[in-house]
Amino acid sequence: MIAREEILPVIFALGVAMLVSFVATPLVKRLAYKIGAVDVPKDNRRMHDHPIPRLGGLAIFIGCVVSILAFAEIDMNLRGILLGSCLVVAVGVVDDSHPLGAGVKFILQIMAALIAVGHGVVIETIANPFPWGGTYWSFGIWAVPITVIWIVAVTNSVNLIDGLDGLADGVSTIGAFTMLVIALLMGDLEIAVITAALVGACVGFLPFNRNPAKIFMGDTGSTFLGFMLGTVSVIGLFKLYAMISFIVPFIILGFPIFDTVSAFTRRILKGQNPMKADRSHTHHKLIDMGMNQKQAVATLYMVAGVLGLCAVMIVSSGYVKVILSVAALIATACTAARIARYPHNHHPAEGAKPNAGGGEKTDGTPPEAPGEGKE
DSSP: OOOGGGSHHHHHHHHHHHHHHHHHHHHHHHHHHHHTOEEOOOSTTOSOSSOEEOOTHHHHHHHHHHHHHHHSOOOHHHHHHHHHHHHHHHHHHHHHHSOOOHHHHHHHHHHHHHHHHHTTOOOOEEEOOSSSSOSEEEOGGGHHHHHHHHHHHHHHHHHHTTTSTTHHHHHHHHHHHHHHHHHHHHTOHHHHHHHHHHHHHHHHHHHHHSSSOSSOOHHHHHHHHHHHHHHHHHHTGGGOOSTTTTTHHHHHTHHHHHHHHHHHHHHHHTTOOTTSOOSOSHHHHHHHTTOOHHHHHHHHHHHHHHHHHHHHHHHTOOHHHHHHHHHHHHHHHHHHHHHHHSOOOSSOOTTSOSOOOTTOOSSSSOTTSTTOOOO
16 A cells, blocks of 8 residues: 555646646647548437547647656656557547558557567466466466557557547546556555556546537547556556456456457357447447437446446455455446347437447548547
8 A cells, every 4th residue: 555645646647637638638629620630420320410629639648648757757668658659649640630541550559569568568477367277377478469469459449439428538537547546555656656647637638528529539549548558457457466466457447348349249240340330339229228428428437437446346355345346247247238138229219319429530431440449
């Protein structure tokens, strides 16, 4: 546990990131109009009915990085994360204004992950979740590819849930806050400062992104948040010396991971291209069930919050806490399964706008290819 006098950098990191992100957002909004990074609704998957700028993620990036540089100790791991995030954001800015091909973005995401991996951000060992086979599993030569797959997967999972005003930003805030709490419990000041900066940057942007959104985060924001959550989980959560640590990152990022896996699986089983966008994601289901945007987002915030609470309870140990966490996880899984089984409705419920998702592409490029997943 971090001492009270040591927590001041964490508080300052959160506050500065929030302030910088909040102040930078209106400036980024003007820049978005100047460079043509504006989302014009052209299909039945978007929720907005008028052009909205989509470069807000740049403000999140600026707020987070400024705070990290001011309050965190820049070691090799963090240097690799920051360099990789710069590449991810640069690709996002270009893509939000002048769409790139899916293959190009996927390759650049892998390069960004490799930059982080090259600086020591690697999942070398995880706790064995089974009572046999030793205490830890060592990946050996598979450590690098497994880490790259994890980082790229989380990057795109967050990207794919960015379909309603404030959804990806809020879910990322909850995920980062959960990591912050765990870091404080584990006494890891460095991870606490990094995650506090990420939380602050997300919170500072949220007033502009909540429904009705004044600006979208675009691929710039969603891929940056996914990349940060993916890489920070590697240097923090995967390296916890606890038997249960293997499952904690998957619980914290459970919603975006579940949503992406279920959508891809459903399309494959139907013989469809898994990368082809449709209205089959969890937030679409909630809209089809009759919820409006605010209700759907609040519901998914609650799901993400329950998962985050379960992760914290598991890490803080105690059989009772673990039992309660498992019960909550089962309840959440049952709820998610029920929503997933809800029949797809091509015609949204009465009162809902016939579009779905903030910040999508407008040029006809497949929006669900890596780095383009606005739904």
